[in-house]
Amino acid sequence: MSAVVEKPAALDEAAFADLKAELTAWVTGPGEEWAERIEATGDVPPELFAELRERGYLSLAAPPALGGRGIPFPRYLELMEIVSRSHASVRMLVHVINGTWRAMAPYATPQQLDEIVKPSVAGDALVAFTLTEPTAGTGADLRTTVRREGDTYYLNGEKHLITFGVKCDYWLLAARLEGTRGHEGTVALLVPNDGLPGVEVVDDSETMGVRGTDHAILRFRDVPVPVSTRLGDEGQGLEVALGGFLLPSRVSVAMSCVGLAERAQELAIEYANRRETFGKKLRDRQAVQFYLAENYADIAAARALVLQAARAYEDGAPDAGALSSASKMVAVDMLARVTDKALQIHGGQGYWHRNAIERVYRDARAQRFEEGTNEIQKLVVARAVLDGTAGF
Incomplete structure (x- = not known):
């Protein structure tokens, strides 16, 4: 290492x-x-x-x-x-x-x-994190396999929802040795996206939001991958994927929710300050004031938890994993509430593509499944709470 x-x-x-x-x-x-x-x-x-x-x-x-x-x-x-x-x-x-x-x-x-x-x-090479599968979750139930023959792995399986999977230079890919279960036998590979035989790359980039970012469905059929592409040892695949990337990445996604919520709030404030109905600015209507106040409190609370999770990760604290999942869980729910209220303040105008809040609203939906759904985050947090590692 x-x-x-x-x-x-x-x-x-x-x-x-x-x-x-x-x-x-x-x-x-x-x-x-x-x-x-x-x-x-x-x-x-x-x-x-x-x-x-x-x-x-x-x-x-x-x-x-x-x-x-x-x-x-x-x-x-x-x-x-x-x-x-x-x-x-x-x-x-x-x-x-x-x-x-x-x-x-x-x-x-x-x-x-x-x-x-x-x-x-x-920024001279692009690496795509390649974990999620269409017939499994994103952990110990991986079904993509490798079969080792001498100095070569033969890769079989399918991945989907792979961000940058079309245009990347390498796939940072998690798989398992044939015949293994759980964490045992998992491997992390840096597979070059350079026309290896047996690889099918399907461009799956037409999404609700996050326009412009490419996403791929990847299918592997007896793809020869040198053993030298492996990161770490056999059995460390999920350690690389979950601890090395997903734990801090969840905190980063949580902070991205905070930033996007702040943009939604900013747009809502701008609109409330200029829009007039029945001779009165929206900013002077109590319902709108309540929306903006609730958004402010929501954003501030989520931001504090995200920074707490970030410090725990940097310090290697035992509750870093629980805080990582908790921060994302709280932040994505916050973002949904804030963007919904921000769009409501815009009224019908907010539904039109020409207004920035429409894009913000669409983009906000992606964080709810990026780096694991809230249902997954709740399982991680609950496990830590029950075994006493969550802390306070």
Whole structure:
């Protein structure tokens, strides 16, 4: 196992404040222009990816040893909060690329670090997290299998809902050795998306929201994959996927809910301040005031829990897993309430595509299943509560 993931250095607060100001200016300026272009075309253009890379927004969280800025996780989430006020596909790129290294780096060989992990952090290679299956959940019931013959695995199975699965350079894929059950025998592989025989990639990108981000259905039939592509040892596949990526990623998604809710609230306030009915501004109507007050409290409460979960993860606290799931569980429910009230404040105008709240409302629905549904999060939290590891 690699020792490249070091503790972050002390943060230069003045430089960090400048970075937050720069990012805010980009989100409210060029970011909005990109959002309009993405919605019009249904595609994230290569120029946008290049701009995010050149600005360093894809390498915020990784340690300097990997080419990143080494921003501590709770402080990185302050940046994710800002990014999430932008288009959902922008948020998705920043979120995924700033997160997949966490799963790869602790288990990568020196060669994998140089050829895949560091280029991923730099934004020169795109890695798609490849866990979810159409006939199983996202854990120990994996059905995608590998059969080992010498130095080669033969991969069989199907994955779906794989974000960036069409355009990525590598699939960070979880499978299991044929004949094994549970966590035993699971493996994590860095499978190159370069035309391997037996791979079928189906573009499944037509979604309700998060327009522009590609999604794939992947089918594997006796695909030869070198054993050297494996991350860690046999039996560590779910350790890589769940602890390395999903635990912090759930906290990041929770903060993305906070950022998007803040954008919805901002749009609602703007509309309430300008819209007049029966000679009276919406802002002066008690029902609207109550909506905005409830949204404010909802957002503040969720944000506090997300930051608590982030600190627990960074400190390696025993309740980090429970807090990760709890933060996402609370944040996605909060986002649903806030966006619904924000849309209601807009009245019928909010239903039309020309108004930003319509996109925000559609995009908000995706977080309810991203990195596991709330039903899954509740099971994780309940297990921790019952076995005494949840803490208070």
